[in-house]
Each structure stands twice: as structure tokens, then as C-alpha cells.
Amino acid sequence: xxxxxxxxxxxxxxxxxxxxxxxxxxxxxxxxxxxxxxxxxxxxxxxxxxxxxxxxxxxxxxxxxxxxxxxxxxxxxxxxxxxxxxxxxxxxxxxxxxxxxxxxxxxxxxxxxxxxxxxxxxxxxxxxxxxxxxxxxxxxxxxxxxxxxxxxxxxxxxxxxxxxxxxxxxxxxxxxxxxxxxxxxxxxxxxxxxxxxxxxxxxxxxxxxxxxxxxxxxxxxxxxxxxxxxxxxxxxxxxxxxxxxxxxxxxxxxxxxxxxxxxxxxxxxxxxxxxxxxxxxxxxxxxxxxxxxxxxxxxxxxxxxxxxxxxxxxxxxxxxxxxxxxxxxxxxxxxxxxxxxxxxxxxxxxxxxxxxxxxxxxxxxxxxxxxxxxxxxxxxxxxxxxxxxxxxxxxxxxxxxxxxxxxxxxxxxxxxxxxxxxxxxxxxxxxxxxx
Amino acid sequence: xxxxxxxxxxxxxxxxxxxxxxxxxxxxxxxxxxxxxxxxxxxxxxxxxxxxxxxxxxxxxxxxxxxxxxxxxxxxxxxxxxxxxxxxxxxxxxxxxxxxxxxxxxxxxxxxxxxxxxxxxxxxxxxxxxxxxxxxxxxxxxxxxxxxxxxxxxxxxxxxxxxxxxxxxxxxxxxxxxxxxxxxxxxxxxxxxxxxxxxxxxxxxxxxxxxxxxxxxxxxxxxxxxxxxxxxxxxxxxxxxxxxxxxxxxxxxxxxxxxxxxxxxxxxxxxxxxxxxxxxxxxxxxxxxxxxxxxxxxxxxxxxxxxxxxxxxxxxxxxxxxxxxxxxxxxxxxxxxxxxxxxxxxxxxxxxxxxxxxxxxxxxxxxxxxxxxxxxxxxxxxxxxxxxxxxxxxxxxxxxxxxxxxxxx
Numbered sequence: 001x002x003x004x005x006x007x008x009x010x011x012x013x014x015x016x017x018x019x020x021x022x023x024x025x026x027x028x029x030x031x032x033x034x035x036x037x038x039x040x041x042x043x044x045x046x047x048x049x050x051x052x053x054x055x056x057x058x059x060x061x062x063x064x065x066x067x068x069x070x071x072x073x074x075x076x077x078x079x080x081x082x083x084x085x086x087x088x089x090x091x092x093x094x095x096x097x098x099x100x101x102x103x104x105x106x107x108x109x110x111x112x113x114x115x116x117x118x119x120x121x122x123x124x125x126x127x128x129x130x131x132x133x134x135x136x137x138x139x140x141x142x143x144x145x146x147x148x149x150x151x152x153x154x155x156x157x158x159x160x161x162x163x164x165x166x167x168x169x170x171x172x173x174x175x176x177x178x179x180x181x182x183x184x185x186x187x188x189x190x191x192x193x194x195x196x197x198x199x200x201x202x203x204x205x206x207x208x209x210x211x212x213x214x215x216x217x218x219x220x221x222x223x224x225x226x227x228x229x230x231x232x233x234x235x236x237x238x239x240x241x242x243x244x245x246x247x248x249x250x251x252x253x254x255x256x257x258x259x260x261x262x263x264x265x266x267x268x269x270x271x272x273x274x275x276x277x278x279x280x281x282x283x284x285x286x287x288x289x290x291x292x293x294x295x296x297x298x299x300x301x302x303x304x305x306x307x308x309x310x311x312x313x314x315x316x317x318x319x320x321x322x323x324x325x326x327x328x329x330x331x332x333x334x335x336x337x338x339x340x341x342x343x344x345x346x347x348x349x350x351x352x353x354x355x356x357x358x359x360x361x362x363x364x365x366x367x368x369x370x371x372x373x374x375x376x377x378x379x380x381x382x383x384x385x386x387x388x389x390x391x392x393x394x395x396x397x398x399x400x401x402x403x404x405x406x407x408x409x410x411x412x413x414x415x416x417x418x419x420x421x422x423x424x425x426x427x428x429x430x431x432x433x434x435x
Numbered sequence: 436x437x438x439x440x441x442x443x444x445x446x447x448x449x450x451x452x453x454x455x456x457x458x459x460x461x462x463x464x465x466x467x468x469x470x471x472x473x474x475x476x477x478x479x480x481x482x483x484x485x486x487x488x489x490x491x492x493x494x495x496x497x498x499x500x501x502x503x504x505x506x507x508x509x510x511x512x513x514x515x516x517x518x519x520x521x522x523x524x525x526x527x528x529x530x531x532x533x534x535x536x537x538x539x540x541x542x543x544x545x546x547x548x549x550x551x552x553x554x555x556x557x558x559x560x561x562x563x564x565x566x567x568x569x570x571x572x573x574x575x576x577x578x579x580x581x582x583x584x585x586x587x588x589x590x591x592x593x594x595x596x597x598x599x600x601x602x603x604x605x606x607x608x609x610x611x612x613x614x615x616x617x618x619x620x621x622x623x624x625x626x627x628x629x630x631x632x633x634x635x636x637x638x639x640x641x642x643x644x645x646x647x648x649x650x651x652x653x654x655x656x657x658x659x660x661x662x663x664x665x666x667x668x669x670x671x672x673x674x675x676x677x678x679x680x681x682x683x684x685x686x687x688x689x690x691x692x693x694x695x696x697x698x699x700x701x702x703x704x705x706x707x708x709x710x711x712x713x714x715x716x717x718x719x720x721x722x723x724x725x726x727x728x729x730x731x732x733x734x735x736x737x738x739x740x741x742x743x744x745x746x747x748x749x750x751x752x753x754x755x756x757x758x759x760x761x762x763x764x765x766x767x768x769x770x771x772x773x774x775x776x777x778x779x780x781x782x783x784x785x786x787x788x789x790x791x792x793x794x795x796x797x798x799x800x801x802x803x804x805x806x807x808x809x810x811x812x813x814x815x816x817x818x819x820x821x822x823x824x825x826x827x828x829x830x831x832x833x834x835x836x837x838x839x840x841x842x843x844x
Contacts, residue, residue: 069783159622217558
């Protein structure tokens with residue numbers, strides 16, 4: 001501190017040219033120290049398989065998993081999976097349903113074949129006892145039971161009232177949704193068809209019969225994800241989860257191991273004793289690796305899953321970089337708070353894994369209890385996924401993302417406030433070697 | 436006889452040592468015991484309110500008639516929707532949608548009322564935000580319910596019949612374009628009725644939490660047991676045990692005793708923690724509980740055994756305390772996805788479903804949901820139990836083999 005003051009004062013009296021030269025020299029030595037720290041960090045990563053894995057192979061493995069999991073048209077061609085998956089809504093192979101036909105007439109058989117022709121479902125079991133259907137549901141052979149009651153056709157012929165019943169398992173909401181929609185639509189079209197025919201038979205012209213049978217109809221427009229593709233909806237968010245998990249893992253390893261194995265002194269020496277340079281050199285490697293991982297994810301999403309980027313790609317790229325930097329800051333915060341690598345791992349691990357639940361991607365934030373809505377704001381991931389969905393699926397105007405980006409930046413305030421403490425921990429050997 | 440006594444003694448020694456290792460090491464205790472409670476409480480709280488209701492939507496009413504107002508009233512009446520915005524046109528609705536003010540919109544064309552009065556078919560436009568699937572599903576359902584209810588009313592009025600109106604109003608949810616009976620024209624009626632079994636309100640927590648709870652047990656066990664093993668490898672163990680004046684450090688048990696002893700230690704700990712978390716959480720949150728105690732205990736017992744043996748096998752790979760975090764933490768989401776509990780097995784490649792069977796969580800989650808949520812018996816889940824047994828044999832062998840070379844040294 002005093003050295004610097006003396007040097008500054010000394011430089012102040014020098015002529016301008018000499019002062020410029022002195023500044024250039026200082027910049028040069030800072031750059032040299034930064035490069036030296038960065039190279040040391042690369043060497044450390046090469047020597048430590050777990051650290052190296054968290055920077056390279058594990059993010060790639062995770063990306064490969066999600067790319068494979070959510071398939072995609074390209075994936076399906078390469079893997080040669082069953083036909084028809086991509087005709088069905090949500091890119092799901094037909095879901096098994098049990099059909100109990102207690103009527104067994106030509107009309108109930110018509111309904112059976114209409115249901116069989118629905119791409120979202122397949123009739124896994126056709127029976128006439130409810131018990132058999134129930135057992136197959138409990139054994140997991142089907143997700144739902146559709147029931148055609150006795151006297152179904154008779155009721156239709158005698159202008160009576162009858163039912164199509166669906167017993168749909170609520171234990172898998174995804175399957176439940178697709179099955180309910182498929183069967184409701186089929187039931188509706190059969191119902192309208194039967195009524196229109198009946199009205200026509202009573203002498204009503206076709207269009208009028210149709211209007212009588214169904215006075216209101218609607219055109220459905222699923223916005224932003226017209227095919228209701230689960231891959232488009234979930235894969236980007238899951239990949240971003242992986243990005244934050246590995247950012248936290250590698251940042252905590254990078255800094256925590258210096259403390260744990262007592263090498264922090266050596267690290268600061270490499271950086272010429274400057275803490276900011278030492279930290280920058282260290283974070284540079286993590287940032288670079290995670291940026292590369294994010295680029296691989298982007299390529300996988302764009303080319304393999306065909307995810308559209310309807311908004312600003314520049315905004316998405318900046319937000320992703322911001323996400324990486326945010327979680328680096330949070331890892332530093334946890335180390336500064338605990339001065340222990342293992343505790344920082346526990347805290348960081350929990351914080352990263354919980355982010356998904358509170359992001360509102362599955363259960364929307366507005367459906368959460370009020371205190372949990374506030375809690376959801378305490379995860380940069382929540383704000384990032386808003387931007388992610390805006391720039392990819394929604395194609396929302398870019399200015400709307402600025403609010404979320406600004407909120408993400410706020411997450412650097414606590415780590416910056418604790419920076420002096422972090423420096424003290426790194427410089428003071430009493431903090432080193434902790435479990 | 437003597438060898439059995441010796442084995443039992445060795446097992447007891449291993450157990451004593453491991454209890455110390457876990458309980459005297461805050462790091463290990465935090466992951467193995469604390470994390471189970473922290474995670475399950477936080478996840479449970481996150482999914483506490485289970486369904487999205489009163490989702491804000493916009494109405495683009497170009498008709499502005501009594502007929503269109505009636506439709507809007509029906510929108511208000513649905514539990515899913517709250518038509519709190521009036522948009523001048525599609526463009527304005529789109530702007531609202533981008534700003535996340537609304538998640539759906541309905542377009543009522545100007546000729547809507549004329550069509551209805553002339554007895555012609557009127558067409559509406561429904562716009563649902565499909566970038567959040569749960570919201571999409573709810574808004575779509577709300578719109579369809581409101582339209583069907585309006586439709587039924589129109590039919591009933593057009594026929595001038597009041598006899599059927601009351602029954603229609605009683606069951607608007609279940610009625611699709613129901614028509615009142617008419618003296619002149621008669622039509623048959625086919626009602627579509629659906630019952631959601633096991634989770635009648637289709638709550639998100641009741642759907643996903645059983646899987647998450649089981650997964651928490653697996654992930655904390657894998658990481659925690661790896662952490663303990665890493666600690667021992669690092670030689671930190673003696674430093675830790677010094678605190679308790681342990682006298683057992685120098686003693687080397689046989690590999691069988693080592694595996695069985697560790698398994699028993701962790702099984703006891705997890706039997707307590709899993710009961711302590713599952714029972715109160717299921718009661719407080721009101722998740723479905725239909726399984727018999729025997730069936731539940733069987734699944735959890737086999738599951739924990741398989742998980743612990745897998746963890747013991749994996750822990751042979753860890754040289755340092757912090758390594759299991761890096762290698763295993765990210766696997767939570769893939770493990771949940773591969774179990775088929777969130778997305779059905781039909782939604783992802785069979786290869787991954789097969790790969791997922793290597794994790795105890797896949798079979799156990801399937802079996803658990805089938806028994807506890809749906810009320811299946813042990814006979815119904817025999818294939819899953821067999822798979823768990825196979826995994827126990829597989830990972831038991833692995834665990835034994837990984838402990839062998841150390842013994843011979």
C-alpha cells in the first residue's frame with residue numbers, strides 16, 4: 001500500500017512521457033502476471049482429473065444426455081426409432097390406454113377404431129371387464145381406461161343420453177394431459193357426428209344440422225411452440241441447469257482447492273501478489289470452459305433439436321455469459337462466507353439444484369405461495385430462463401429482457417461486498433487446510 | 436461357528452467406525468442426514484400450491500354484444516381463467532403476452548352474435564401460451580370449459596326448452612355441446628366424462644414429489660457415502676477420529692464384513708431419516724397414501740439397499756472428499772428424467788430408459804408411485820422388485836470386489 005503510494009507520488013513528478021512509460025510497464029507486468037496465473041490454472045486443471053472433468057467432459061456428457069433424451073427429428077433419423085413419433089403432438093410415442101367396451105355394437109366399434117387412429121394414444125388392451133382394465137392400470141400396462149357403457153348405441157338411436165367415460169391416472173401429468181385431450185377430441189367429434197346425422201335424418205340441411213349440433217367452434221393456436229415439443233420447452237432449461245451446476249463445481253474446486261491444500265500463497269505469488277489479478281486469471285479458465293460448453297449446448301439445441309431463436313441471439317449470448325459470471329460470483333460468495341471448500345460445495349450444490357424448482361418452468365411462479373414467489377427471485381436462473389424463453393421460443397422484443405438482465409447483475413453485489421474478506425481468507429494461512 | 440462370530444464382531448467394528456465417521460464429520464452428516472430434510476422441505480414448499488388457477492387472459496371482443504358478454508361471464512366462471520384484460524386487437528394481446536401479463540387470449544369476431552342469432556355456427560379464436568406447459572394446459576382447459584358451457588346454453592335457448600337446463604348447469608364441466616331436447620327435433624346426447632384417478636385435482640406436487648423424495652435419498656446417499664470414502668482415502672479419518680479417542684483405526688476387517696457393516700450402518704441411518712421425512716411430509720402435504728405399510732417398507736428397504744451398495748461401489752473411485760459433488764450432483768435431473776416419472780417412457784428414447792434401469796431410482800420410483808399413489812399390491816410391481824433385487828446382486832458384487840484388493844495388501 002505504502003509502496004504504491006510512494007511510487008504514485010514519484011511518478012507524479014515525472015515528465016509525461018516517462019509517466020506513460022511507467023503506466024505501460026505496469027500494465028505489461030499485470031498482463032504477464034495474468035497470463036502466468038492463467039497458465040498455472042491450466043496446469044492445475046490438467047493435473048487434477050476431477051477439476052478437468054468439471055470443465056470439459058462432464059458438461060459435454062450432460063449436453064449429450066439431454067440432446068439424446070429429447071431426441072429431435074435428426075436424432076430420430078439417426079437412431080432409427082419407431083415411426084410416427086413426430087406426427088404425434090408433443091413428439092411422444094403413442095401412450096397405452098385400455099378400452100373397456102361394454103356395448104360391443106357397431107357404433108362402439110366405430111369409436112374403438114377412431115381411438116386407434118388417434119396418433120397420441122394406442123389401445124393396449126381391449127376388454128369388457130373393468131377389473132381387467134384396473135389391473136392393467138396398476139401393473140403399469142396403460143395410463144388410462146376408456147369406458148363405453150352398455151346401451152351406448154341404443155341410446156344414440158333412440159335420442160337418449162349416454163356417456164363416454166375416461167378414468168385417467170393423475171400420477172403422470174404429462175401422459176394424463178395428452179390422453180385427456182386425445183380422447184376428449186375423439187369423443188367430441190363422434191358426438192357431433194352422431195347428432196348432425198340424426199338432425200339430417202330428420203330433414204335438416206347439412207350446414208344447419210352442423211350449427212345445431214355445435215353452435216360454437218374454435219380454432220386453437222398454441223403460441224410459440226405450436227407442436228408442443230417437450231424438447232424445445234425443457235432441453236434449453238435443463239442444459240442451462242447443467243451450466244450452472246458445473247460453473248459452481250469448477251469455481252469452487254478452482255478456489256477452494258487452493259485453500260484446502262494450502263497453495264493459495266503460491267497462487268497469489270504467481271499473480272505478482274495482486275488479488276484481483278489472481279482471481280481474474282482463475283475465473284478466466286472457468287469462464288472460457290463454460291462459454292465453450294454453452295456454445296456446444298447452443299449447437300446441440302439449434303442443429304439437433306431444431307430450437308428456433310426467434311429473438312435476439314446477441315441478447316441470448318450476453319445473458320448466458322452473464323449467467324456464468326453470476327454463478328462464479330455466487331461460488332466466491334459461498335467460499336468467502338464459509339472459508340471451507342466442502343461447505344461451499346454443499347451450499348453451492350443445493351443452491352444450484354434448487355434453482356429449477358423455483359424458476360417457474362414447471363410449476364409457474366404465479367402458482368406458488370407468496371413467500372416462495374419472493375424466494376424464486378433469489379436465483380439468477382429464474383431471470384435467465386425468462387430471457388432464454390423470450391429469445392428462443394417467444395421471440396419477444398429485446399428490451400423486455402433488459403429488466404431480467406439487470407436483476408442478474410445485482411447478484412454480483414454480495415460477492416463484491418465480501419471481496420475483502422475473501423482476500424483475507426486467501427492471504428491468511430490460518431484459513432488454509434480446512435476440511 | 437467361530438468364523439461367524441468373528442465376522443459378526445468385524446461387522447460390529449465396521450459399523451462403530453462408520454457411525455463415528457459420519458457423526459463426527461459435520462460435512463458428512465450434513466449431506467447424509469441434514470440434506471435429506473432440507474431438500475425435501477424446500478421442494479415440498481416449492482410445490483405446495485399444486486395448481487395454477489386464475490391465470491390472467493385477455494379478451495379481444497369485436498362483437499361487443501350480449502352474446503359475447505355471456506361468453507366472457509363463462510370465462511370468469513372457470514376456476515382456471517381470469518379474463519382481466521380487454522385487448523383491442525390481436526397485436527395488443529400479443530404485446531400483453533410478451534410482457535407476461537397474460538398467458539392466453541380469446542378472439543370473438545364481430546359477426547359472432549349475428550351467427551348465433553341466425554342459428555349458424557360461430558367460430559372463436561383461442562390463443563394459448565405454449566411456452567409454459569402447465570399454463571398452456573390450464574388455459575386451454577379453461578377456454579374449452581367456458582365455450583362448452585356457453586354452447587350448451589345457446590342450444591338450450593334455441594330450443595326454447597327449460598326442462599334440460601338445470602341438468603346442464605349441474606354438470607357444465609362434463610358436457611360437450613349438449614343439447615336440450617326439443618319437441619320438433621330430437622338428438623341423442625353423448626356426454627364425455629373424465630375422472631382423474633389417484634390425484635383428482637391433478638396437483639403438481641402430488642405428481643412429482645414422490646419421485647423427488649426418493650431421488651433425494653439416492654443422491655444424498657451417493658454423494659455422502661462417496662464423501663466419507665474420500666475422507667478415509669485422504670487419511671483425514673484418523674484426524675477426525677482422534678477427537679473421539681478411537682481405538683479401531685488400525686484394525687482391518689474382511690471385505691465381506693466391510694461391505695455388510697457399511698451397508699447396515701447406512702441402512703439404519705436412512706431407515707430413520709426416510710421414515711422421519713416421508714411420513715410427516717406425506718401427511719402435511721396431503722400426497723396420496725394408498726400403499727400398505729408392508730409394501731412401502733419392502734420398496735424402501737430394497738431401494739436403500741441397492742442405493743447404498745451402488746454408493747459403496749462408486750466410492751472406490753473417489754480419492755478426495757469433494758470429488759463426489761462434482762461427479763454426481765448433476766445426475767439428479769437425468770436420473771429423474773430416466774425414471775419415467777416426469778415424462779412418460781414413451782416420450783424419450785428406449786435406449787435411455789434401459790440405461791436408466793441401472794440406477795436403483797428408476798425401478799424404485801415406478802414401484803413407489805404405483806404402490807403409494809395408486810394403491811397397487813406387491814404382486815403388481817413384481818418386475819420392479821426383481822429389477823431392484825438384480826441391482827442389489829450386481830452392486831453387492833461390485834462393492835465386494837472393490838474392497839478386496841485393499842484387504843489383500
